[in-house]
Amino acid sequence: MLSDVMEDYLKAIYTLQLEHGPPVSTSDIAEYLGKTPPTVTSMVGKLEDRGLLDREKYKGVELTDEGETVALEVLRHHRLLEAYLTEHLDYSWSEVHDEADALEHHISEEFERRVAAALGEPEVDPHGDPIPSADLTPPDSSDTSALTDHGVGDRLVVSRVSDRDPAELEYLSEAGVTPGTTIEITDIAPFGMVTVRVVDNDREQSLPESVARTIRVRPPDEPCDNEEVSPA
Amino acid sequence: MLSDVMEDYLKAIYTLQLEHGPPVSTSDIAEYLGKTPPTVTSMVGKLEDRGLLDREKYKGVELTDEGETVALEVLRHHRLLEAYLTEHLDYSWSEVHDEADALEHHISEEFERRVAAALGEPEVDPHGDPIPSADLTPPDSSDTSALTDHGVGDRLVVSRVSDRDPAELEYLSEAGVTPGTTIEITDIAPFGMVTVRVVDNDREQSLPESVARTIRVRPPDEPCDNEEVSPA
């Protein structure tokens, strides 16, 4: 019923909503998807007609519950695929994103169920992103915060890293900064550079602010159900 | 570069060429793909422009080597996926076709390699259809013949069954008529019904001519490399 393209828009809007909160602007969507603003205007018009989002002209856009459900379905496909490729087909951590993007629109409900079963109904993908549950209720990340919201001396456990840029992923993977890793912030330079110490291997790692902003962390003590992460 | 739709046309033409030999008519392609003849005319025009097939107006169409290579690539994807779904995701014999059709256009070369490796570089899919090799040379089925080309008393080994109709597959699977099965033709009725005895379980099975026509068989003695087939 919905085209692949529409699903991509809904996924993008969902992601942007999480990052910056609604309303999401035309140009942000255009930027994110690599389309021109008029294209986005035309597409959100169609999505509005289908009741998948609410739009206020010249303001921006917000997903309806129905639109959010579709976005979560696609996201569930994406993250299950990432987990499966890593776990069962020997993909490295940074290779899975594009493959999952290509496949996420074309797998059946049956396939989704079987992949989830083969993985043991996982709750996070290899990057630490939460996999929406089969009933498509919105996952809650309120127990995590951005690395950049913390200060020197704070001891934290990495919860998620962004999966947008493969090079960045490669770098973080090399550095040992992966979901589950305990780190300590050793320095914050005024020009936007965060230095952390990886507790396991005692190595120091400097991260540009743009990267640090995409890393989600949680306090080290309280146990959490995000541990069954498999490295690349 | 090529669209999914174009790949579907090339795959269809390849299949029809194997069945009836070139040239393949517009209406046969239309019938096979569930499109109207004008749509097919327009599409084969584009495929001809790209050098993927040769066309003689009002006669029909024949794949070029390049077009055949594309068809084999898609077929390799399709059949590797069928084998993988059956082997590793617990799909039954008759469920895999549609899933493979949906995914075959969207997997990367990398994915193809890893799936082939996970399966141990198989040479046939669960239906017994030959999987084109990675170098995309045309597979040769000259060692097999149609069941309908044989007579009463002939003892044969099933080599392949068609994967077009899930109900038919279900039926054959129930009946124990699967690749590798040894059968003996016990009767051929004049009104198009072939009766075979499955040697393993000694059951008799009547098959309409339309089904028998799609079953490929080979002589029972000489060993062949088509044995590593997994049942549903």
Add this chain to the structure above:
DNA sequence: ACCCCGGATTAGACGTGTCTAAACCAAATA
């Protein structure tokens, strides 16, 4: 040799998703 009929092609249209160029609104600035 002529005609006819079935299959093939052309003509013209439509929906989707995209673009560029032009018009437009609204919020910040003067």
Add this chain to the structure above:
DNA sequence: TATTTGGTTTAGACACGTCTAATCCGGGGT
């Protein structure tokens, strides 16, 4: 309050893949 400016939307175009309706071949029967 008037104006500038930057993001948004409208207008118009195009490629793709599909359809229906109309036209056109070409082989088989008379």
